[in-house]
Amino acid sequence: MMEEPFALGARLSACAAFVREGRVLADIGTDHAYLPIWLVRTGKIPRAFASDINEEPIQLAKEHIRRYGIADKITAFTADGMAKIPPDEVDDIVIAGMGGDNIAGILEGAPWLLSPRYHLILQPMSKAERLRAYLYAHQFFILEEKPVCEANRIYTVICAEYTPEPFHYSDFDIYAGRLDKKNPCAAALLQRQAGILRDMADGCAVRHDDKGEKHFRALAEQLLR
Numbered sequence: 001m002m003e004e005p006f007a008l009g010a011r012l013s014a015c016a017a018f019v020r021e022g023r024v025l026a027d028i029g030t031d032h033a034y035l036p037i038w039l040v041r042t043g044k045i046p047r048a049f050a051s052d053i054n055e056e057p058i059q060l061a062k063e064h065i066r067r068y069g070i071a072d073k074i075t076a077f078t079a080d081g082m083a084k085i086p087p088d089e090v091d092d093i094v095i096a097g098m099g100g101d102n103i104a105g106i107l108e109g110a111p112w113l114l115s116p117r118y119h120l121i122l123q124p125m126s127k128a129e130r131l132r133a134y135l136y137a138h139q140f141f142i143l144e145e146k147p148v149c150e151a152n153r154i155y156t157v158i159c160a161e162y163t164p165e166p167f168h169y170s171d172f173d174i175y176a177g178r179l180d181k182k183n184p185c186a187a188a189l190l191q192r193q194a195g196i197l198r199d200m201a202d203g204c205a206v207r208h209d210d211k212g213e214k215h216f217r218a219l220a221e222q223l224l225r
Contacts, residue, residue: 008035010148010150011097013148016039018146024046025048026085029053047075049074051084055078098125107134128156139165139166140160141167147189176223197217
């Protein structure tokens with residue numbers, strides 16, 4: 001008898017909510033494959049690919065997949081980024097639990113993602129603004145962004161897709177994203193980002209960069225309005 005689906009934490013639940021029903025998932029940096037297992041066992045998706053750069057979590061992932069009786073629906077393997085993901089077989093890509101620069105580097109290594117077919121579901125552990133800057137610069141439009149509070153930490157989950165039509169974005173968009181400050185978790189994220197911007201302004205002041213100092217202080221104030 002197969003075990004019942006387990007409950008996901010708030011962070012992975014937010015990622016799962018952005019996955020489109022009936023689509024094939026690629027979970028990059030899957031760790032123990034909890035997200036694809038949950039999505040397949042609850043019937044939201046028919047199948048998935050789960051990859052991780054390290055062998056040990058993949059072996060554990062394979063054990064979990066077998067335990068839930070879905071080895072025919074989830075393919076787990078070791079890979080660097082999306083090197084082994086078949087572009088013509090996946091629709092939604094989840095990259096969660098990594099730094100923003102690392103996620104951007106993985107996306108950079110998969111130029112086939114420059115297609116409206118794919119939804120990117122990205123959960124940076126740090127430097128979300130640098131990930132947003134990468135997305136915007138490569139014409140990935142952020143459809144939605146959801147803040148999440150879990151284990152005394154605050155995260156953001158970004159849902160984006162490529163658009164062939166150029167669009168306008170500003171430094172404010174890079175630092176604020178699509179966060180709704182009415183949400184307490186989002187407000188806390190923006191407060192933290194404003195603090196980072198103030199530190200950047202202070203650094204500019206030390207270097208006597210008046211233009212940079214004014215720019216970053218103004219952005220910090222704009223985030224909190």
